[in-house]
Amino acid sequence: MSRKIFGTDGVRGKANTYPMTAEMAMRLGAAAGRYFRRDGSSAHRVVIGKDTRLSGYMFENALTAGFTSTGMNVFLLSPVPTPAVGMLTTSMRADVGVMISASHNPHHDNGIKFFGPDGFKLSDEAEQAIEELAMGDIDPAQPANIGRAKHVYDGRFRYNERVKSTVPAGMRLDGLKVVIDCANGAAYRTAPEVLWELGADVVPIGTSPDGYNINAECGSTDTRAAARAVVEHGADVALCLDGDADRIMVLDETGRVADGDQLMALLAARWGATGQLKGGALVATVMSNLGLERFLEGRDLRLERTSVGDRYVVERMRAGGFNLGGEQSGHIVMTDYSTTGDGLLAGLQFLTAMVETGYKASTLVRQFEPVPQLLKNVRFDQTAAPLDEAAVKAAIAQAEGDLVGKGRLLIRKSGTEPLIRVMAECEDEGLLTQVVDGIVAEVQAVASA
Template identity: 75%
Template sequence: MTRKFFGTDGVRGTANRFPMTPELALRLGAAAGRYFRRDGSAAHRVVIGKDTRLSGYMFENALTAGFTSTGMNVLLLGPVPTPAVGLLTHSMRADVGVMISASHNPHQDNGIKFFGPDGFKLGDDAELEIEAILEGEVELAAAENIGRARRIDDGRARYLERVKSTFPSNKRLDGLKVVIDCANGAAYRAAPEVLWELGAEVIPIGVSPDGYNINDGCGSTNTAAAAAAVREHGADVGICLDGDADRVMILDETGAVADGDQIMALFSKRWADEGRLKGHTLVATVMSNLGLERHLAENQIVLLRTPVGDRYVVETMRRRGYNLGGEQSGHIVMTDYATTGDGLIAGLQFLAEMVRTEKPASALIRQFDRCPQMLRNVRFASGKEPLADGAVRRAISDAEGRLNGSGRLLIRKSGTEPLIRVMVESEDEALMAQAVENVVSALEAVR
């Protein structure tokens, strides 16, 4: 069965445009409430967090109405990182957790992500069942059984203590000057507080959210502002989070950037050396660079690839018993510490390695030489299916033939935006550029 509303990471779209309307959010809350109250018992609860988008207020209220209408009690966390919702769903013994966020997308977008009672994101089967309830007649609670809602004022503090507990107890960050870019998002208070409490000299940027400036010229998808701050202040390192703080990019003292692949390479080698890397395996997606795969093989570490999306990384890790994975985009999943990608915890683990080795960030951010890679995004109109076009399919087949043995081509439809992503890797950069151009041109002709 094809999912109608749920994409790679929950339901997402432009606020006040289908499917991200308050009406749908209300019905989605009611459907999820009914799904998690199938046994009919009382005392069911949901925790709801959000990032700093203006539309978060609207969706928070709509979801609250939907959940309470089916008898669920709602605990409102306010602005907290996505991983905090996973943590608190489990620790507060909730039946379901909800994060209202469109992650790294601009302010006009928003999304709704669900977590199960174990703190992990819901799987495809659960989402399909919620969709089926949503499209039917949702059974509402009797008037005397309507749920209650209350604010939880210390959710951020609970999360901070968990984050700090992942840093070595015998280490401090004294003497380190750290730029932290919070993308004007969910971690705008949490991240600087953690770093300061661990002893760092903190230079915060992207910590003045106004409802509109989330991810705007800052954060993990735009590291230029953080790089400038690192150089201006003579900082030792920069940490760039995205709007909901489940992604991270690391900057060295010159402003050079390490993406998720380089961070995973560092952590996997360290964990393998310490005997902590379960199965001697790193789980990453098809987007991770070929250079990472070669580097891991040289260190007798297996790279297991999944479809794009941190939820698929986590599902594979849980099913196979692995404890380290992530994405090139900066999701770093360490199930010893968290149920989902956590940019702040990943940043602390990098800082711990700086403290342990007494090496500068520049000596740690480049673990391997990247295979040359080109990525182009082609936006398409709603209702179009460019990948079904004959000319597009021929262009893809031709590119694959030309790259045979000298690189790889990956074409995928985004699960969160109306985009086709075209990625090519090859040591032959001229061949790579031509392959990308041919496929993109074919897509643009039918978009």
């Protein structure tokens, strides 16, 4: 059976539209409860976190109903970052963790991400098993074995202490003025608290969620507000998180942006120099810039590439014994400290580099010169299959031929949105634009037909 509702990062879609309905959330909760409940005892636990979307209340209650119906005891964390759910799943000895979030998507979308008892996201096989259970008849618990639910009010404080413990002992951020953009999302209290406790002069923005403004003109996907704040406040650096705080973009004192590739280059070089980089390699996806690969090779380090999605990065890291990986989009995974991407943790690593080297952010955000890269997205009707059309296939074949020995091309369907992503890299920027625009035009033509 092929998976129908799980994508590259759990289940995601428009709230109150299949598959992101209250009914499906309840069925997924019951299915996951049945999958993880090993026996008939009452000692089984699930922790549930969420971001600040209005629909989070609905899905939180629906999941709770599903889990308790199969005998799972539910611990509700309220708004916390996604990495906090991974951490608390293990620290609270839970059987499963759930994060209700659509990450960087607009407020009208939502999603459900599952974590296993080890704090890592579930494998494809586990997700397929849960999906199959959800689509069938789920055995409920006997009346005497129905689960309970309770709120855990100190979850974010436990996470705060864990994140602070990753910086060198005794290190403080005194003298650093830091803009922190929380995207009106899950870290709107956590991130400013952590930075302030470490001694930074904090300029918080994107910290007034209303259920609708998550990721709206703020956060890692829209850094303009942070760029203005850096200049207006004379700040040293800006850290921009997304709605569930598992990714980050860093801005220097002038407002220039460093993406995930630049941050990974910085960390890989620092860790490689001190022997902390396990396996002498960084794990990143096929989207990462060729310039990053060349940067690592110049330091006798390797780039291990995976499919797009932080879960695939983590799977390769675990299989190969690597401890640093991530995505160009700002997911930075450090398995010495966390089981998934953690924007705040990565931001603290950048601030640590500033403190220890004495360099300005503008020096640290530009580790390598990227090869010109162009990425364009084409939205399409989910019932269509643009990449199967002959005209699109022909355009892709032509582009691949034009780029032989000059660059590379990557075409893929998004696993989280109805988008075709067209990306190319080439030193010849004229050719780069030509091949991307040619493919985009053909995809748009068939998508709108």
